[in-house]
Every structure is written in structure tokens, then in C-alpha cells.
Amino acid sequence: MKKNKLVSLLTRWEVFLLVLLALMCLVFNLQDAARVASGEARRDVFNVANVVRSMRPYMLYSFMTLGMMLILAMGDMDISVGAAATFSVVVLGVTYNALTTAGLLGLPALILSLAACLLVGALCGALNGFLVTRFKELFPMIITLATQLFFRGFSYLLIGGQTLTFDDETFDLLKELNSLVDMFGIKVPVMLPIFLAVALVFYFWLHLTGNGRKIFAIGTNAIATQYSGVRVDLIKFWCFVIAGLMSAVTGVFFVGATSSSIKADIMDGYHMYAIAAAILGGFSTDGGKGSVIGVILSLIIFAVMKIGLGTLFGFADSAVNLSVGIILILSVLLPNMVNKLRDDLRVRKRRAEVSKAA
């Protein structure tokens, strides 16, 4: 029994991600060592401080990834999250402008605008949730494809092709969200501890509460879950609302990171990053599986690849993206191949036993 527990622990997806991470670190360090051996100066870009710092761009869509986790765990899909983020921040900008024009200045204006932004994100999610639970004959993918166009259309309706820029001190506070702070002697992006705190809440929710168990149950078999007396539609609705809310949060960080300018076409394709990070983290479009730890590890892996391939090997961003794509495909294929191999070995062993007995 104990042995079985050990095996099931070692074959966990998170362990595979850790091994992958360790391997990448090893390769990148060897490369640096080889450089030193051939007489070049040690680059020493590959250290904890750098990895932590280079997590910053990935932190942007990390919140969206947390929302995407919920959707994938239920076996659903939401490709409108990027557009919902855009729409939310467009509302943020428009509200802030309107309030300042009306004479409300300073922090209250910003807080009210932020509240409007989060509310709009949640409402976008609520619309998705309503449509998905009301029209079960339609695929969530199609529904959210439609709402994606809807949200982006609304953004254009509000501000057209113009770029909203803000150069007052209060609005610039958002830039602080993109700054680095000193923690434990290294520079840490402010977003990282915020993300980890939110991720901790998601971990608690998904893996330790009854409600989280129900979310995975829905992804495993929604019909049987309904017959078990679980309010499937209600849970689905709220998960979509939270996914929308997390999109708005991503939007706020994006504004902070991009010098407080807002356009109707920003964050296009962000849903793809969120899906990629969640899938590498162990979630599946089939639903019913995945873990928050895996998602955190997958974000770290992205950051390590970025410095390793980008800075150390000098690959262009496009090549880094390509590698992420390859890792993603391998990560989906590998478990299948391992299972197949294990089954083959077991059959062979049984056959040997049978022929010996005969």
C-alpha cells in the first residue's frame, strides 16, 4: 500500500513539471559553464533573482490563468477572457475620464473607476455563465467566441480607435503594480506576491473544499453530478463570473505595465496564454483534472525558458514562443505515451507468467 502511494505521488503531474524545471536549469547552467570553459566571461544570468524578476511579464496573465483553471476544470472553455479584460479597462479609462471631467479628482475617482472595471469584468463573466447554462445545446467555445466579439465591439463603441492616456499622479499609481520591490535581498515584481496570495485562495478553494470537489465533479461527468444533487448550473455560473473578474484584474495590471495607456485592441489573444499556462499546469479541455500548484510551476517554467533561451542562447522572442508551443504539445502527449508504455509492459509480464504456467 505504501509503495503504491509513493508511485502515485511520483507519477503526479506536478512532479513531472518539477523535473522538467530542474532539467531546464541544468541545461542552462551547463551552457553557461561551457562558456566559461571556452574562455568566455561567465554570464551568470541564470539565478533565482533573474528568474523571479523575469516572471514579471507572465504575471500579467497569471490572474486570467487562475480564472481559466476553473473553466477548464469544469470541462468548459472561455475564449472571451482577453476581450473581457479589454472591455473592463476601457470602462476603467472612460469612467476615470468622466469622473475627473465632472470634478471628482484624486484617489476616490481611481477607486470608483477600479470598482467599475471589476464590476464590468464580473458582468462579462455573468453573461457567459448565463448563456452557457441556459443554452446547453451550444458549445461554450462558440458562445464565448460570440461574446468575445461582443466585448471587443463594445470597447470600440466606447472609445473607437483612440488611445486613452493619463498623465496625472493618481492614475500613475497603477504603474506601481508593475514595479519591483526588495524582498529577501532580491528584486521581486510586486505582482508576484499578490498572485501567490490569490493563488493560495484558489488552492484552498479547489483542492480542500467541498465546493472545489464539485467543480472537478462537473468536469468529470456533469450529468451524474447533477443526479448527485449538486447545483451544477449555479456553480458553473459563478465560476464564469469569477473568470470574468480575474480578466478585469489582469486588465488593471496590464494598464499598470503599459504606461497607463488604453486602446480597444489591447490584450488580443491573451486567452491563448491563459489556456496554454493552465494546460501545461495539468488542466485539460476534457475537464475534471489539474492543480493550482501545477499552474504556478508552469508559469515559472515559462519564465525560465524566457531567460534561458532568450538571454542565454540569444533566441528571439518568436523562437521562445515556438519552444513554449513544443513543450505544450509534448506535455499533452507524454502522459499518454507513458500510460501506453506501462500497459504494454504489464501485458508482456502477464503473458510471460501465462506461458510459464502452461
Place this chain on the structure above:
Amino acid sequence: MSEYLLEMKNITKIFPGVKALDSVQFNLRAGEIHALVGENGAGKSTFIKTLTGVHQPDGGEIILEGQKVVMSDPIVAQKYGIAAIYQHAASYPDLSVAENIFIGHEFKRGPFINWARANREAKKLLDAVGADFSPTTPVGSLSVAQQQLVEIAKALSMNAKILIMDEPTAALSKRESEDLYDISRKLRAQGTAIILISHRFEDIFGLADRVTVFRDAKYIGTWDLEEVDEPMLVHHMVGREITQLFPKKQIERGKELLRIDKLSRMGYYHDVSMTVHAGEIVGLTGLVGAGRTEVVESVFGITKADSGDVYFDGRKIDDITPDKAMAIGIGLLPEDRQKQGLLLDWSINRNISLSVLSKCQNGPVLQKKKEYEISERLKQLLAIKAPTTDTLTSALSGGNQQKVVVGKQLAADPKLIILDEPTKGVDVGSKAAIYEIMNDLAAQGMGILMISSEMPEVMNMSDRIYVMSEGRITAEFEPAGLTQDVILNAAMPKSKA
């Protein structure tokens, strides 16, 4: 040449972790109906799959008309004249009957398909199997029985010498089954050999010439039907004596638990009224599609009724949903245990606790210990055969899976439990166990509403019987002195009877 059309000798098949077939034998004469029986997991399906080329045996040989053959894939098996029809017909619902029959061996005219000829030929085949629908009908709009006729016509179109029927009557009504028997006999008279897999003794004794029994992946024996009777066959299948399949005890009828009053839902059922008392087992029977499942789904809150009232425990219930139904003490064991009853990828423990998670929580946090307490208790109580409660439900036999679904309902401490076809596809050993559980529950004062199409089960287990036909309750019976014909007469649609 040997007297047999087909001989299968010492067939062995090994899957990861399990020996599915252990040197089994089977032979088949031309123009006979040969029943293959055994409990779930006995190896019948695997055996059939080695014959149809889906699986390759790890040992043994297949001799067809005196020649040793290798069924390397399903297409080869088809060329040898072996065709199979399954319980859930594996057809293309959006294509027409003719397209389904001739898919893979179409009539060609140059690069094009000769539809006129296909429809003409299809019509001939449909006539041969006694079907009265047009070859251009989409298969999806046909009933299950009609779809099976299409499958049989398809087999005929390929000049099948051996026809395998896997649980063909499981989803059919009594009358549709009779029609299928007639067609089978006609095919037999024409020289087709039929392998019949069925759990229904009515099928076996009504139709087959010989019977072969498998148990635990092993060959037990082959008999002429005249040589065996039902208890003997059961004994061979389970490997032990089942003293009493229906252990009916007399239980004092308690107060009224459920009262359905003039419940209607457009297009499904109309003006349905019935009652269930504590300690009572009420049978609800009728033909498949009579609206029985739809009524209980509305009582449990899966769908909404248009009009009428439901009273439970003396109180009228409105706006019912599954969670509310379970909270007030109604449990439903759904008809399709694999799709509606279980999360097959989950363990016994997690399946059982899913319906009572709120009982296993401390605040919002799950208490694993509490979960195991509940699932261990029910595993013991229902005698679920599995190493631990961590065993995945997909690894269990049909009967044990059904027990897990019952366990899910019992965990919520229901006062009334609705069982929709509780023994469908369950082997005879587990059937007896499920009947015993039902009696125990009734003895504890639980009310039980059992939907069933199996007449012996309905007549022997019920204290009262309702019959539905075309969405209406057509009769209510006491089981004493009741005959099958009386029930069937009430179940037949009046427009056609």
C-alpha cells in the same frame, strides 16, 4: 468437413492486469441459435471481439468451415461473413437507412454512388426483416427496435453467415422482442447461424437451440436447451446455488410518503397520479418510452412538470431540484448508471461522498476521514466487491457499479428511493443481492418506487404495480394472482392493440 460452421479452440486473451479469456471453447452449427451466457465480466464481450477481429487472441485458434483463419481486423471478419449487432446500434443517426445499410460496400456507378439501386436493394432487405419504414428515413428518427432491424438488414446485405446479437432485447419492449424472435427464427431457417448474448432467460429459453456458459473468463460447458433449466443455468453462471432470487418478505405498510396528483408534462406524460407508502415497494412498469422515466425525473427535479402536484411526507413540493429533492429525502437511481449514475474516473469513496459533501465538511473544508467513514460503511452494508473504497468505479462489474449508485443515494438517508431499471444489464448474482437490499430498505421503513420492464421482477418484488402506456397510467394491480398477460395488456398502446 467438421459438423461445425465455426470452432473456436482454447482462445486466450490477456489485458493489462487481467486475463479476460482463459482457454475457452465455442462451436457453432449452421442454422442454429447458440446462446452465450455468463455474468458481467465473464468474458463474453472479449470473446466476441476476438471473433470479429477487434481483439487479437494471445492463444488458441479459430476454425471457420474447416479452415484455420486469422481475424486480423474487423474488415477481414466481415469478409468471412461475420456480422455483429449491438445493444446500442452503432449506426450513423443523420444518414438514411439505405446509407447505413450499404456504408462501406456501396453500389457504384463509375465514381458515383448508385442511390436508386441502393434504395431499391435496401427496400428488399427491409421487407425481408419485416420492417415497414422507408429506406430514405434518417436512422436517428427510428426507434431502437427499428434501428436494430436496420443493423440486421445491414448484416444480411453483407451475406453474413454468422450473426452475433449482443443483448439485442435489452432496450426493447416485450412486443418488439417477440418481433425480433420471429426474425431470428426466420434467419435460422435460412441457414444463418446466430450467436445470442443475453441476460434475459426469456430470450435464451424462447429462442436458443444450445447454450454455452462462461464464468470468470473460463469455459464452463455447452448444453442443448432441453437438457437445462433456469436454476441449473444460474448455478453454472454464478458457480453457486442461488436459493431464492426473489426473497420477498411481508412488510407492514406505513404512512403515505409520496403522492403524485394529476402530474402532466406536454409530450411526455399526462395526468399521472400515484402513491408510495413507507415500507412499500411499488412497481412502475410499461413499455420502453411509455413515460415512466420522465415522470420520476420530474419528481426528482431534473425536468419540470407543466401541471399537477407532488406531495412528499404530507407536504406539497414546489420548484423541486435534485439538491432539494435529496435534502427532503428523495433519492433517484437513474436508468443509465454509467452516464447518469457514476463518475467512472472517480473512486467508490468519491462517488459516494459527492452526494453528501456537506455532511463531510468542517466549514467549507472537506474532512477526508468523514468521507471514508461514510463510504466504508456503505461498502460493507451493500457488500460492494472491491479491494478498497479507493478503487475506481470503472474497474467494477455492472452489479457492483449499481451498488455504488445505490450507496450514493443511501448516504443521503432518503425516506423514498426511486430505482429506475435497477437490474438492467446486471448479472444474476448481483440481481439477487440488489433485491435483498431493496427488501432490507423497505423493512427499515423506506418507500421504494421501482421502474422495471422485467416482468418477473415487477411481479415478484412489488407490493403494488402501476402500468403506464403512452404517457398515462393505464392500470393499478395487486400482485396476488396477477399474470404477465394482464400487465402486458395494460401496457400495450390502445391505438394499436
